[in-house]
Amino acid sequence: MIEAHQLRRTFGQRQAVADLSLSVRRGEIFGLLGPNGAGKTTTIRLLSGQIIPDSGWARVAGCDVARDRLRLKQRIGVVFEEQNLYERLSARANLRFSCWLYGLPEKRIDEVLTLVDLRDRAREPVGKFSQGLKQRLLIARALLHQPSVLFLDEPGRGLDPISAHTVRQVIRQLSEAGTTILLTTHLMEEADQLCQRVAFIVNGRLVANDTPRHLKLQHGKRLLQVTLEEQQDHSRRLCDITLKLDDVGDQQRLTRWLSEGRVRALHTQEASLEEVFFRVAGVPLS
Numbered sequence: 001m002i003e004a005h006q007l008r009r010t011f012g013q014r015q016a017v018a019d020l021s022l023s024v025r026r027g028e029i030f031g032l033l034g035p036n037g038a039g040k041t042t043t044i045r046l047l048s049g050q051i052i053p054d055s056g057w058a059r060v061a062g063c064d065v066a067r068d069r070l071r072l073k074q075r076i077g078v079v080f081e082e083q084n085l086y087e088r089l090s091a092r093a094n095l096r097f098s099c100w101l102y103g104l105p106e107k108r109i110d111e112v113l114t115l116v117d118l119r120d121r122a123r124e125p126v127g128k129f130s131q132g133l134k135q136r137l138l139i140a141r142a143l144l145h146q147p148s149v150l151f152l153d154e155p156g157r158g159l160d161p162i163s164a165h166t167v168r169q170v171i172r173q174l175s176e177a178g179t180t181i182l183l184t185t186h187l188m189e190e191a192d193q194l195c196q197r198v199a200f201i202v203n204g205r206l207v208a209n210d211t212p213r214h215l216k217l218q219h220g221k222r223l224l225q226v227t228l229e230e231q232q233d234h235s236r237r238l239c240d241i242t243l244k245l246d247d248v249g250d251q252q253r254l255t256r257w258l259s260e261g262r263v264r265a266l267h268t269q270e271a272s273l274e275e276v277f278f279r280v281a282g283v284p285l286s
């Protein structure tokens with residue numbers, strides 16, 4: 001659904017996006033992760049046809065992003081952080097205005113309000129909305145024309161945990177219904193919980209692209225923490241021992257303890273996505 005090949009975009013001397021290639025399947029939730037100024041927003045602007053690449057190409061929802069921008073606009077939705085809502089108007093009136101502006105049928109309003117679970121609040125002025133409600137309304141607005149690809153720039157930024165959870169639920173439901181989602185984020189937890197695949201971007205370049213699970217396994221410490229029961233005099237006590245998964249001696253010790261029935265718990269020491277980012281990219285995420 002999204003296919004980019006060697007995309008490049010420079011602003012003056014600054015290469016904002018450098019030879020970026022990626023592909024995203026239909027219905028997939030794909031996260032672009034990187035520190036400030038890494039090139040995430042520029043990538044969305046390139047893939048949504050808002051700016052033209054200096055070189056390389058991309059196809060999104062069957063459209064060439066540089067040559068087919070009008071058709072592309074009809075097939076994608078974009079939610080940027082700084083987008084404006086009319087604060088004095090109700091949520092419904094905001095959506096009605098967008099329908100009027102883009103010649104869309106008003107019957108979609110109830111459908112998108114239901115999708116983002118905002119029907120109960122639709123009559124209230126947007127100025128009274130929390131950040132999370134506004135984010136859901138922005139997503140609703142971007143869905144009015146039933147796009148097959150949705151770009152979300154930092155959907156979780158500034159949201160409290162409950163609002164962030166609700167927005168994540170909305171994104172999951174959209175993906176299950178077949179919408180392809182590319183989002184940018186600084187929030188590792190968001191990426192880990194939500195994205196089926198993530199790419200790390202640093203100085204405009206992709207430095208990793210895989211599932212969060214694979215990345216964590218690949219860059220994890222491969223250590224195992226064993227909680228073992230020990231007999232001491234006439235009492236039993238528990239102790240924690242760390243084993244190396246790749247050490248033959250440690251493997252034999254574990255097998256013996258298991259056969260003796262002394263193992264009470266086992267935990268792998270998986271790296272967090274944040275640690276993986278630091279290891280792969282060589283810079284902290286924030």
Ligand SMILES: Nc1ncnc2c1ncn2[C@@H]1O[C@H](COP(=O)(O)OP(=O)(O)OP(=O)(O)O)[C@@H](O)[C@H]1O
Nearest residue numbers: 011014015016034035036037038039040041042043
């Ligand atoms: N219109 C522009 N003119 C000049 N430089 C730009 C422009 N847009 C982006 N840049 C530069 O390109 C680089 C990448 O910016 P971009 O906004 O894509 O990063 P980002 O990863 O989205 O950052 P953030 O997380 O802070 O939003 C930055 O150095 C930025 O200053």
